[in-house]
Amino acid sequence: MNNEKLIKFPIPEWNRVVSSDLDSIAYCICYQYNIDSSGFGPYGFNTVTAEKIISKTFVNLMYLEKSDNGNLLLRHVENIRKHGVYLYGNNSRLESLNIDASKYFLAKKKNELKLKKRLQQESLPPEPLILNLLNEDGYISDAINNILCMNLGIIICHNYMPEAGQALILFDQNIISDLKSNASYYKVEFVEVSSIDKMKPW
Numbered sequence: 001m002n003n004e005k006l007i008k009f010p011i012p013e014w015n016r017v018v019s020s021d022l023d024s025i026a027y028c029i030c031y032q033y034n035i036d037s038s039g040f041g042p043y044g045f046n047t048v049t050a051e052k053i054i055s056k057t058f059v060n061l062m063y064l065e066k067s068d069n070g071n072l073l074l075r076h077v078e079n080i081r082k083h084g085v086y087l088y089g090n091n092s093r094l095e096s097l098n099i100d101a102s103k104y105f106l107a108k109k110k111n112e113l114k115l116k117k118r119l120q121q122e123s124l125p126p127e128p129l130i131l132n133l134l135n136e137d138g139y140i141s142d143a144i145n146n147i148l149c150m151n152l153g154i155i156i157c158h159n160y161m162p163e164a165g166q167a168l169i170l171f172d173q174n175i176i177s178d179l180k181s182n183a184s185y186y187k188v189e190f191v192e193v194s195s196i197d198k199m200k201p202w
Contacts, residue, residue, distance in 0.1 A: 003041070004033040004049060006183045007199065008176070008192045011169065017158050018169060019141045025148075025171050028196075029179065030164040040200045043165025049186045051079045056182045057175065058088040058153065064130055071105040072130055074098050080168065085133055086155040093150055101128035144171065162201035 007030050018026055031050045035041035045054055055078060062074040064085040080086060087094055104125050111121040132143040139156060147154045148171060156169040183190040
């Protein structure tokens with residue numbers, strides 16, 4: 001076995017980025033590597049093996065990012081490196097979210113130009129789903145549930161310290177078997193702990 005671990009643990013109460021009403025489905029995973037004989041080692045999906053497990057588990061992975069003009073869009077990525085929101089699953093459904101967002105921001109831009117020219121503005125299309133995922137208080141449960149109802153997966157990449165480091169908050173219980181299988185394939189131990197406090201700090 002590698003001296004690397006994939007660890008599953010509950011969302012910590014003291015550092016909550018999603019509402020407790022999602023606790024029945026939400027959980028975290030993190031990755032530890034270069035583990036010494038006392039169980040200490042750095043955290044993060046930084047090794048080649050960790051990246052292979054992620055890319056093998058989450059198909060059509062897309063990162064929600066803000067473009068230079070301030071618009072939100074989903075961009076295809078090979079792996080998880082930045083903090084924030086990732087979606088995965090059916091590619092056509094993911095692309096439809098991008099199309100909805102593009103139409104909305106285009107209509108909004110046209111209205112801004114019409115306003116400057118004192119022309120009548122048109123009604124905007126409904127706000128795109130990806131626009132409603134986040135507000136000042138954190139990630140919005142209704143939007144997360146709407147994504148899940150589309151049979152798409154969502155990942156929130158968040159940092160915990162001093163244990164866990166870069167962690168992924170997941171909402172799909174069915175993906176656990178894939179994570180276990182892919183970890184086993186790459187000879188990485190899969191571990192479940194009852195609390196983040198059960199892990200070694202780093």
